[in-house]
Amino acid sequence: MKQSIAFWNILLKDMKNYYLKPPNISWGIVFPFAWMLMMFIRTRTVFNIEEVFSGIVAMSILFGTTSMLSVTITFERKSRSFERLLLAPIRMELLITAKITGAILFGIFNSIIPVLFSVLYFKAAVADWTMLVTGIILLSIISTLLGLFISVSAKEVFEAQTYSNFFRFPMIFLCGLFIPISALPVLIQPLSYLLPVTYGVDILKYSITGDNALSIVLDLAFVITFCFVLFYSSLFFIKKKWII
Amino acid sequence: MKEKIIEARNLTKKYDDFTAVNDISFQVEKGEIFGLLGPNGAGKTTTINMLTGMAKISAGKIYYDGIDLTKNMKKAQEIIGVVADESNLYDEMSGYDNLCFCGSLYGLSKTERENKAKDLLNIFRLNEAGNAKFKAYSKGMKRKLTIAAALIHNPQILFLDEPTPGIDVASARQIRDLIKTLNEKNTTVFLTTHYIEEAERLCDRVAFLNKGKIIMIDTVNNLINAAKDENLIEVVLKEKISEKVQFALKLNEEFPYVNCSFKNDDTLNIISSKQIDISPIVNHLSSQNKFIIEARLHRPSLEDAFVKWTGIEIDLMKKEKEKK
Ligand SMILES: Nc1ncnc2c1ncn2[C@@H]1O[C@H](COP(=O)(O)OP(=O)(O)OP(=O)(O)O)[C@@H](O)[C@H]1O
Ligand SMILES: [Mg+2]
Secondary structure: OHHHHHHHHHHEEEEEEOOOOOOHHHHHHHHHHHHHHHHHHHHHOOOOHHHHHHHHHHHHHHHHHHHHHHHHHHHHHHHOOHHHHOOOOOOOHHHHHHHHHHHHHHHHHHHHHHHHHHHOOOOOOOOOOOHHHHHHHHHHHHHHHHHHHHHHHOHHHHHHHHHHHHHHHHHHHOOOOOOHHHHOOOOHHHHHHHHHHHHHHHHHHHHHHOOOOOOOOHHHHHHHHHHHHHHHHHHHHHHHHHOO | OOOOOEEEEEEEEEEEEEEEEEEEEEEEEEEEEEEEOOOOOOHHHHHHHOOOOOOOOOEEEEEOOOEEOOOOOHHHOOEEEEEEOOOOOOOOOEEHHHHHHHHHHOOHHHHHHHHHHHHHHHOOOOOHHHHOEEHHHOHHHHHHHHHHHOOOOOOOOEEEEOOOOOOOHHHHHHHHHHHHHHHHOOOEEEEOOOOOHHHHHHHOEEEEEOOEEEEEEEEEEHHHHHOOEEEEEEEEEEOOOOOHHHHHHHHHOOOOEEEEEEEEOOEEEEEOOOOEEEEEEEEEEEEEEOOEEEEEOOOOOOHHHHHHHHHHOOHHHHHHHHHH
16 A cells, blocks of 8 residues: 555656656657658658558657656656655565656657547558557557666766667667568668567557568567566666665 | 664675775664764765665664664665755755655655645744745755655654755754754654764764774763863852962862862862862862852863864864865
């Protein structure tokens, strides 16, 4: 009971202080539009919405969450308010879960606009809604956990930002969004399969066109495994590095 | 022997090769104000961090209420409140919201934490600033709110890493009074400080810490007494004595177990290695029609004791702090 009060209030505080601030909300709305525009320019014609849909959704989530979480955590560590959380009688697992939940929800929120726009305006056909929602949730979780992993190594806020981009930009090209993995140089292909986002994107593709590269079961298994690995390895490093 | 609420046994903290805290042992009694006094880098913050679960322990054990919690500091965190050496509340949140949030971290219900937050704002005279953002607070107000935040869950023990760093005299005094009052209401206080007067004024017992080692640990009175080599009583007379040397000589003949001399024309110093019974001397003086206006025991201060036991120059310590 006590732990759930703490959990809920940490989440609520992060929502109020970070995620529900007007600049972040507008980011969640403007950013997906920017991606759509980019797609449009890239194809130079009226684009095929089913083709770019998963890309826009995935990018919106990835760019909404990763740096958001790593920046807020690094900021709190820097201003030392994070100490309050470490000093509270809350299990570390719960504390970190509370911190990431806000970012995960923000990631899901970021996906809403592109989904609505694609479906309502561009009349995109979604083949499997359950898988779309599952994919969005899993991608939000995995992008947030990447942010958590980054915040373990960052000491300054600008570092968190830089590391986030360092991870994200190569990911865009490696995860099969714009260039099919099979079209990548053979030497680089294994790298793609090491990225959790690759599998998340594949789930999205499956849910929209049914035309995905890997088996959906494999995708789900990989993403969930990645989630656990990232969560527990972050936790391990947090315990090791933040309580010295 | 009073009940001990904290016991540290052979605590050691190493940062790689550097030993910040070196095999220290001490006990904190329930209901007391215990002070850790030492210069920069002595290991005060490191000790607090170990006791509060903010630093890993390299060796040794920590007991709370007799229970070994070395490996289970989360358990200890339920009954302690911690004020770090710097303010660490949320800048963007109001004082009131900060307090309520801190309360929620300890599982207080909404009404519990709201009531307690209002109480604390009252006690710390921050009512008017309650709705202002923390970042707009003055240094003294920030310190007060940080202490209030550590009290939101009614902890049994309050840890204070430097109660009044860089705070003006009036605010510092107010904070010390609050700590005293809190202690009278049964909260055990563990504080660190480099202000010797602060330790002397506030603490029941003090440990001198230097280079990670505890040099002395005792009640303030015992530390002071142990530091004084002799007893000195100053007797002030209303009228000046013209023939001081002879007068003193006579006194020394009369009272061979003390050593009398004149500090100046009207002040007589009576020195002995033992405790001095001054009544016969006072009687003697009054029989000679000397009007005594004051007789006082010269008390060495905790500062004298600190210098004697640690060999640290106080002025140097103060200067170092100012540099910081
Ligand atoms: N994270 C760390 N890594 C390496 N050394 C450290 C670390 N933290 C503290 N130290 C060293 O340990 C020693 C004790 O530091 P500590 O902060 O406990 O001193 P202190 O008594 O609190 O001093 P101050 O009065 O300046 O607050 C210092 O020499 C410091 O340099
Ligand atoms: Mg310190």
